[in-house]
Amino acid sequence: MSSSLHYFDYAATTPADPRVITSMVQCLGIDGVFANPASTSHPAGMQARNLVENARAEVARLIGALPDEIVWTSGATESNNLALKGFADSAGRPAHIVTSRLEHKAILDTVASLESRGWAVSYADPDRNGAITVEAIAKALRPGTAIVSLMLVNNEIGTLTDIAAISAIVHSAGALLHVDAAQALGKTPIDVNASGIDLMSISAHKAYGPKGIGALYVSSAVAQRLAPQMHGGGHERGLRSGTLATHQIVGMGAACAIAHEEMNSDTRRIAKLGERLLAGVLPLERVRQNARDGLRIPHTLSLTIDHPGFFPFMLVGDLAVSSTSACNSAAGTPSHVLSAIGLSDQASARTIRLSLGRFTTEEDIDHAITCIRQVVEQCKPRVAAVQASASV
């Protein structure tokens, strides 16, 4: 990364770890492991297949699954589609789905497509701290609820869902639990069995792997209840056809192996950097951290700089921050996540997301503090003017 780039957008995507890149380039050229992993009639194909299966085992180990429970996809968006549409197709007739107002568009839009096929949908509301509580899910469940889909970590505010507590009531209502864990992989420990997760979406590019590869965890107990969304050669036990992308898969496996070793130390270091950043900016007038008191990961910080005249674009020349999530920035609409936790459209427009990661340095943090202080100073005369006019 060029040293002038102060990157604070790890929640949108991460650079691939150099060790991941090394593993990937060995799977492309004539001297590498380029053969089709399905061509097991010859040694080159077997070699590719072994790399794919080793990677599958690494991904499975990181989340406490069995290798056979991992289905390769192109990323979390596809995994979410396979989980929900695959379940709906297999169910045959429409039923009821529960999700939340904090979900990523890859869930909300997929749920909307089920709704257009006759499914009923309930959206659980978060509490003031941005948490989806057991009570909120209990209220949304009803006879006929077939599946519940919730994110483990929110991409805009970094809140963590207590999935283990929620899975118990979901299962006692006879429904399945799907979890979008794209923002959790490699940041917080995940154990699909201990948490009672039936289906879980993950992606490599949020965890120092390459873009274009992800997986759906499909508990062996529910594999029969999923219909494929991609038909073809019957790869991945018939659940997702298409020639396996050895280099991508190997990259995701390497990223998961590194995360298994380094997640705890990474997270501790990032938590310290986050505290340093907050200590530098929260004392500033009208600067607030959203969902501060909720259960959170330390990597993703949502700050409202509530000054008239402040716009996130004032910072983006110096800092690669996001105004909300990458997706909402493209749409230019107020974030549905910030609205759901009670922010006004105005406060939402004055909110930035700073997401930290493996390559964030103290120097990056101090630079961010300086930039934020400067914009707050710039905005102060406007605040004074607004206050003066209000007191007339």
Ligand SMILES: *Cc1c(COP(=O)(O)O)cnc(C)c1O
């Ligand atoms: C990034 C993200 C996705 C989409 O993942 P892709 O692999 O880019 O398709 C889905 N859900 C959440 C919560 C995300 O953060």
